[in-house]
Amino acid sequence: MATEVNPTDSVELTDSSSGAGFGYGYGPENPAPLIEPPRARTARTPKSTKTNFELYGWLFMRLSGVVLVVLVLGHLLIQLVLDGGVTKVGFAFVAGRWASPFWQGWDLVMLWLAMLHGGNGLRTVINDYAEQANTRFWLKTLLFTAVTFTIVLGSLVIFTFDPNIR
Amino acid sequence: MSAGTLYRGREGMWSWVAHRVTGVLIFFFLFVHVLDTALVRVSPEDYDKVVATYKTPIVSLLEYGLVAAILFHALNGLRIIAVDYWTQGPRYQKQMFWSVMGLWIVLMIGAIYPVLGHAARVLFGS
Numbered sequence: 141m142a143t144e145v146n147p148t149d150s151v152e153l154t155d156s157s158s159g160a161g162f163g164y165g166y167g168p169e170n171p172a173p174l175i176e177p178p179r180a181r182t183a184r185t186p187k188s189t190k191t192n193f194e195l196y197g198w199l200f201m202r203l204s205g206v207v208l209v210v211l212v213l214g215h216l217l218i219q220l221v222l223d224g225g226v227t228k229v230g231f232a233f234v235a236g237r238w239a240s241p242f243w244q245g246w247d248l249v250m251l252w253l254a255m256l257h258g259g260n261g262l263r264t265v266i267n268d269y270a271e272q273a274n275t276r277f278w279l280k281t282l283l284f285t286a287v288t289f290t291i292v293l294g295s296l297v298i299f300t301f302d303p304n305i306r
Numbered sequence: 307m308s309a310g311t312l313y314r315g316r317e318g319m320w321s322w323v324a325h326r327v328t329g330v331l332i333f334f335f336l337f338v339h340v341l342d343t344a345l346v347r348v349s350p351e352d353y354d355k356v357v358a359t360y361k362t363p364i365v366s367l368l369e370y371g372l373v374a375a376i377l378f379h380a381l382n383g384l385r386i387i388a389v390d391y392w393t394q395g396p397r398y399q400k401q402m403f404w405s406v407m408g409l410w411i412v413l414m415i416g417a418i419y420p421v422l423g424h425a426a427r428v429l430f431g432s
Contacts, residue, residue: 206387220420293341
């Protein structure tokens, strides 16, 4: 031991007279200072910016997923299986189906749910694999633009469809 | 790969990988599909011209692949929901995965004639 220990700095471990105070003399008369839990919120804690966005995203994937199973498998059945499969598809076939508000509504809900479900899925994939913050930002900007463009374009096509365009 | 409790390289991991891959593929198809459908606002001729490519044998084969991706994503998605919400879900996730695969194979066999029948008639004559 090279350093000389000052007796007043050292902790006395054998002060049995004050009970469990480990030498500081703590007891019912002289309580030890309260140690704050490490993650306790205090007045100095910055205001939390946490939202439940990821929770709602998780829930949306499941709810939209169930609805999409019905909408998309029904769509595949109509377009690829029934009535000669893909061979019947053409402008006249689309005009016939979109004459009914039911199929317009079906396609509109399917478009919105599928794009948002797929967009959120790709957001997860980008967050997982794009390691640089800059790359993540630009990929997500591109994704947001593509999703918004597709939803707006698709909705406009359904709402403004004109069977007598020619 | 001996330990039965290992997650890596087993049903849980591969279904997760396949769910991602099929999801990304479906998303890109959906983007293109909305664009081609938007041609109904341009002219019936342009729309019919593009849809004609959907009826060629090669694109029919791609459609069969699309059906494969969508069916797997749909069935495995329902399995994920069952794992999350059904109290016995995590315990039976492996059995549910193989049920998904079984149902997927049955549906894919059922889709051969409706989706690829036209392509076969084009290639080999009706």
